[in-house]
Amino acid sequence: MKKVLIITYYWPPAGGPGVQRWLKFVKYLRGFEVEPVVYVPENPSYPIIDETFVKEIPEGIRIIKKKIFEPYAIAGIFSKKDTETISSGIIQKEEKQSSLQKAMLYIRGNFFIPDARKFWIKPSVKFLKDEIERGAYDAIITTGPPHSLHLIGLQLKEDLNIKWIADFRDPWTQIGYHDKLKLSEGSRRKHEELEKRVLNSADHIITTSFTTQEEFYAKTSKPITVITNGYDSEIEYKNSFNSKFKIAHIGSLLSGRNPETLWKALQQLKQEHEDFDKLFELELAGKVSEEVLRSIKNYGLEENLNNKGYISHSKALQMQRDASVLLLIEIDSQETRGIIPGKLFEYLASGRPILAIGPDKWDAEKIISKTEAGKVYSYQDITEIKTYILSLFQKYMNKEDMVFSHDLDQYHRKSLTGKLANLIKQV
Template sequence: MEKVLIITYYWPPAGGPGVQRWLKFVKYLRDFEIEPVVYVPENPTYPLIDKSLVSEIPKNIQVVQQKILEPYSVASIFSKKDTETISSGIIAKEGKQNFLQKMMLYIRGNFFIPDARKFWIKPSVNFLKNLLEEQQIKTIITTGPPHSLHLIGLQLKNELNIKWYADFRDPWTQIGYHDKLRLSKSSQQKHINLEKEVLNSADHIITTSFTTKKEFQNKTSKPVSVITNGFDEEPAENNIQLDKKFTFSHIGSLLSGRNPENLWNCLGELVLEEKSFADDFILNLVGAVSEEVLDSIKAAGLKDHLSLHKYVPHAEAIALQRRSQVLLLIEIDSQETKGIIPGKVFEYLAAKRPILALGPAEWDICQFLEETLAGTFFKYSEEEKLKYHILKLYRKFKEERLEIDSRNIENYHRKALTRNLANLLKQK
């Protein structure tokens, strides 16, 4: 088998969607005659931990570790909460930032370019040059963010005769929070220059969304391919049954910018207008939820219908999705976010429950929903249509026929997506 080195920061026991992508690729690559070798930090600082994912690492996979200097572990002396916020790329609203957050954002943006994992670049290059030569590995993959990992690939590409694939799970300079990093003009230009150098030096660029592909094609002549995230065959509870209540479930963080007040208002009006709806409705939120979002939900009259859950292990989240009557997919209403395809949408597809999506116009999600018939999309401004749709879903729930007839979801199985990746890797 041909060996391929995968350079990633997120790896079990890290939790969250970032770790799932390459954990699943590694799981299936051997089925396509490719032997993955994984390079990860020995002492990372992960904002989320999910030890259950450790058991999903395939047996006998070579995982190579190297120590990393983590500024976030030092910063946590001052404030664990603020450190995790910045580490995970979650930026508080401008008016909500305290002095420490503002100071840390300025330092993060201007002194750690492209990000705080920059100190892993030099020791990794020195270490991996020997590893690549010793094991005669001719192909490497870097996946970011953190985008400093692409700079490891850039230096290895410049020093060795290797093939390099740069995988972007999120954009770089176009990502929504980039302009909130309090960058100086010179720092912003450094980011632009580094992004350009990576895009024009890698042999192939991989993105997870169609919008990001279009943006990158305007910046490079190198080939750009979309390989989305996906779903896997997850162990399910025996005899899993749908919730008896009319449950709306959202899996993942809901922070200040991702606050669909129109949805809360629609639900609040229906609670007031229909007693049976009020008796049946439950809003499940699983993950971090900001105080601003909670205040909006309570202001809409939904306090007694709210069920909050902190981060839960992946298997538990899958079971909750399959039990839910309706699954919520919510994105910030901004042109900067129309290319974001949350990883959970693919697990939603596998759950085969109706998806209700709210986000920006021309959101990439619309293409998936049209292709799979798995749900319905609404813009933030479509409050009347949204309310009517929720009521229609509720009527079907009461008649015990709230189902969907989804199709083409097999295209997004992790093994099918790994086949697409393997075909790219085998190109001459």
């Protein structure tokens, strides 16, 4: 059996999609003759907590912990709200940023390179060198963001020449919010240099999207494999005819993801169809920016809004199955074409139709189209969005079959873990 050390920042009780990827890999790796050991911070500063994930940690898995110095904990003394939103990636447009927010972003981008968890690198390398030499590991895996964890892997690779796999859940220098960090030219070069060193030192690179794979191929000749996120529940195709026509979004809605085209389409449908006005409900679960909430109000949708805030993962799964339509929203920019939200795969397993709005040539569109799980539109397609929503509403009114999606086995967490295990054995 192979033995692998997984170095990750996000681990239960952390909530959100970042923790699920490696929690699920760890859940299934033993079934593929790979023994995982997990290294995590002892005192992390997680923006979201979900205690239900703790129950999913497999029995007997060894978890190694070491303390981390967290600048976000200090920043929270001055502004807890700004600290939580910035650490979650919710960054307002520059003209709407306070002086404190601008200062925090500048410090985050230029003094904490590659990120605010950089202070965990040196103590982790020192600690893990002894652990690896004693533990007879076949490989190490680092997963980011935070991309500072890849620098732990880089140093361990250079010092021990151990096999190293670098998993990128999101891009590094080409992630959507990178340009909002108010980087100096020197800081920008430093990010690019560190990214290049990681990409050219790892034995194998994993990405979660096809676009990120293509972008990295322009920067390295090292092998790159796409292993997407996935779902871990039973596929449920039962119809759920609720008293309300629920259009639901689960997860953070950042200011940059504010789909005003959708709000306008819903406003027009309310005005044009009395039944829609009475039966439509907009359900949101997760962090939602103030700008998005203002837009919903300005388009006259406030009375239809059910804003639940953050809910546990188990409740999120139930909410997906109770919805009439599931919303998938991504920022409209070239930098976000490679973002495939983790919730897409759980949306697929729910069997509910998906309404997706995002950038042109979006990687998520390939998956939605291939599985016939719904429709994908640009931010300009108001007429098409209206038509699609109305067609689904008519099905709802007629109690017709609204089950979508097929060929989903490839996205089950167990299948994806099999792909990872083969890579570990070959590296």
